[in-house]
Amino acid sequence: xxxxxxxxxxxxxxxxxxxxxxxxxxxxxxxxxxxxxxxxxxxxxxxxxxxxxxxxxxxxxxxxxxxxxxxxxxxxxxxxxxxxxxxxxxxxxxxxxxxxxxxxxxxxxxxxxxxxxxxxxxxxxxxxxxxxxxxxxxxxxxxxxxxxxxxxxxxxxxxxxxxxxxxxxxxxxxxxxxxxxxxxxxxxxxxxxxxxxxxxxxxxxxxxxxxxxxxxxxxxxxxxxxxxxxxxxxxxxxxxxxxxxxxxxxxxxxxxxxxxxxxxxxxxxxxxxxxxxxxxxxxxxxxxxxxxxxxxxxxxxxxxxxxxxxxxxxxxxxxxxxxxxxxxxxxxxxxxxxxxxxxxxxxxxxxxxxxxxxxxxxxxxxxxxxxxxxxxxxxxxxxxxxxxxxxxxxxxxxxxxxxxxxxxxxxxxxxxxxxxxxxxxxxxxxxxxxxxxxxxxxxxxxxxxxxxxxxxxxxxxxxxxxxxxxxxxxxxxxxxxxxxxxxxxxxxxxxxxxxxxxxxxxxxxxxxxxxxxxxxxxxxxxxxxxxxxxxxxxxxxxxxxxxxxxxxxxxxxxxxxxxxxxxxxxxxxxxxxxxxxxxxxxxxxxxxxxxxxxxxxxxxxxxxx
Numbered sequence: 001x002x003x004x005x006x007x008x009x010x011x012x013x014x015x016x017x018x019x020x021x022x023x024x025x026x027x028x029x030x031x032x033x034x035x036x037x038x039x040x041x042x043x044x045x046x047x048x049x050x051x052x053x054x055x056x057x058x059x060x061x062x063x064x065x066x067x068x069x070x071x072x073x074x075x076x077x078x079x080x081x082x083x084x085x086x087x088x089x090x091x092x093x094x095x096x097x098x099x100x101x102x103x104x105x106x107x108x109x110x111x112x113x114x115x116x117x118x119x120x121x122x123x124x125x126x127x128x129x130x131x132x133x134x135x136x137x138x139x140x141x142x143x144x145x146x147x148x149x150x151x152x153x154x155x156x157x158x159x160x161x162x163x164x165x166x167x168x169x170x171x172x173x174x175x176x177x178x179x180x181x182x183x184x185x186x187x188x189x190x191x192x193x194x195x196x197x198x199x200x201x202x203x204x205x206x207x208x209x210x211x212x213x214x215x216x217x218x219x220x221x222x223x224x225x226x227x228x229x230x231x232x233x234x235x236x237x238x239x240x241x242x243x244x245x246x247x248x249x250x251x252x253x254x255x256x257x258x259x260x261x262x263x264x265x266x267x268x269x270x271x272x273x274x275x276x277x278x279x280x281x282x283x284x285x286x287x288x289x290x291x292x293x294x295x296x297x298x299x300x301x302x303x304x305x306x307x308x309x310x311x312x313x314x315x316x317x318x319x320x321x322x323x324x325x326x327x328x329x330x331x332x333x334x335x336x337x338x339x340x341x342x343x344x345x346x347x348x349x350x351x352x353x354x355x356x357x358x359x360x361x362x363x364x365x366x367x368x369x370x371x372x373x374x375x376x377x378x379x380x381x382x383x384x385x386x387x388x389x390x391x392x393x394x395x396x397x398x399x400x401x402x403x404x405x406x407x408x409x410x411x412x413x414x415x416x417x418x419x420x421x422x423x424x425x426x427x428x429x430x431x432x433x434x435x436x437x438x439x440x441x442x443x444x445x446x447x448x449x450x451x452x453x454x455x456x457x458x459x460x461x462x463x464x465x466x467x468x469x470x471x472x473x474x475x476x477x478x479x480x481x482x483x484x485x486x487x488x489x490x491x492x493x494x495x496x497x498x499x500x501x502x503x504x505x506x507x508x509x510x511x512x513x514x515x516x517x518x519x520x521x522x523x524x525x526x527x528x529x530x531x532x533x534x535x536x537x538x539x540x541x542x543x544x545x546x547x548x549x550x551x552x553x554x555x556x557x558x559x560x561x562x563x564x565x566x567x568x569x570x571x572x573x574x575x576x577x578x579x580x581x582x583x584x585x586x587x588x589x590x591x592x593x594x595x596x597x598x599x600x601x602x603x604x605x606x607x608x609x
């Protein structure tokens with residue numbers, strides 16, 4: 001009876017009951033021996049265990065049989081759908097879950113299993129074969145719940161009870177890392193589907209507000225273990241948890257044009273929860289209605305054209321209005337071989353290959369789909385760079401990306417405002433970019449970064465000397481100076497002092513326009529908090545110099561070679577490590593981050609949109 005495709009879950013439910021589960025979204029069932037007589041024999045026990053251990057498999061086979069049967073009837077005109085997920089998509093036998101409800105209306109090829117995790121989905125990638133064989137137009141995903149409740153270890157990520165804490169304050173930073181892990185896996189799946197099946201729409205969700213219970217294994221008990229006993233406070237903490245998951249998933253979905261995040265919060269009424277993590281039949285029906293609304297909106301159903309193997313009809317078209325536009329991608333590439341010696345007082349040596357570097361980075365950006373802008377030599381003025389960055393900050397919305405590259409001289413001058421003594425290098429020096437008409441101080445660059453909106457991604461690549469602290473972040477190791485074998489992109493400290501003295505009025509005027517009068521106390525990090533997520537890859541540490549090789553800067557040359565070998569798939573930190581392995585020990589590239597942490601961004605293929 002259990003394996004019969006014609007048997008409905010509700011027909012079997014009265015003969016089973018739940019038992020304690022080992023993981024949060026892996027509901028376990030057992031035969032209710034008050035209603036089913038199980039003979040006290042080894043054979044009977046073996047058969048019973050087989051039924052229980054095979055519950056997920058049995059449900060999947062029944063659903064797949066139902067899918068093929070629906071298509072073989074030849075009169076189905078709706079979309080073909082593939083789904084993969086956890087127990088919100090397959091709660092074996094006892095509940096009529098989301099997919100059970102949706103299968104009454106749609107042809108859905110089922111891959112879900114109670115207890116399935118995002119890691120399993122991303123690694124196994126069963127959806128690939130299913131999408132290819134069924135020619136589906138929509139993929140439904142449900143995952144991340146295990147990370148949401150820390151896979152049963154939520155107490156490890158909570159602060160002890162303190163009457164002075166707000167609900168959000170109880171969650172340790174490690175909880176955000178759990179969410180970030182889920183987002184990285186989702187991003188991997190989204191990118192894989194987009195690459196292999198560019199016309200497939202993906203629908204995902206971030207669950208509804210869970211309800212901790214006194215004896216709840218996944219929420220209530222872990223909170224009580226930390227002294228958090230008030231049910232109202234427990235519920236408020238759970239709200240923050242679900243809100244964070246949904247916020248991050250919605251933000252990630254905006255980066256992928258054919259990914260659609262469903263906000264299910266508030267859809268399941270308080271009295272329609274089966275347990276802490278799962279709605280009851282009515283709750284699942286409410287959730288399924290949200291899915292159905294989006295599926296219908298995405299699909300134009302051709303009238304009278306049957307779907308299925310016999311009909312061989314094409315997949316329904318996706319409605320263009322609901323396909324999110326590709327994130328905006330802007331880039332700026334600056335290369336300065338020659339500067340205005342009237343300002344620099346002939347202390348600056350001409351370089352040979354900085355314009356080549358800028359053009360190489362520009363060409364790379366074009367290949368990746370960026371809208372590019374190039375500033376070289378006399379075009380690369382302070383006003384031009386500030387204007388280009390300000391324009392980009394105004395244009396880019398959350399989800400967009402800005403790539404900036406600079407190749408030219410770098411210098412150091414005396415710290416204007418006391419912000420360097422506590423910085424990563426503690427050298428009381430401001431790092432600068434030597435633009436054509438004058439230097440741009442790192443304090444000014446920080447001000448420009450602060451103009452970018454939260455949710456915008458920024459990648460900054462600097463092939464210049466002393467570039468290792470242009471953006472100000474946590475300390476990295478120092479490296480000793482060493483002799484250079486080729487021309488270096490640096491201006492000596494003595495020359496920098498002479499340039500500063502010759503233009504004292506100009507440079508002394510900069511801090512007053514950048515920082516308030518009490519800037520020695522208020523650092524630029526407080527004055528101009530950076531909301532965007534900024535990643536920097538620099539050619540060297542702040543106390544090192546950057547060499548030129550033949551044709552390009554040594555760093556740019558090695559960056560391009562590392563990219564060509566496919567190491568861009570390692571993410572930005574791993575990519576920088578691979579570049580460093582190609583560099584001489586006296587020039588050590590550096591990677592760091594500024595602004596909003598975004599592990600998903602850091603893990604993406606470098607320079608991808």
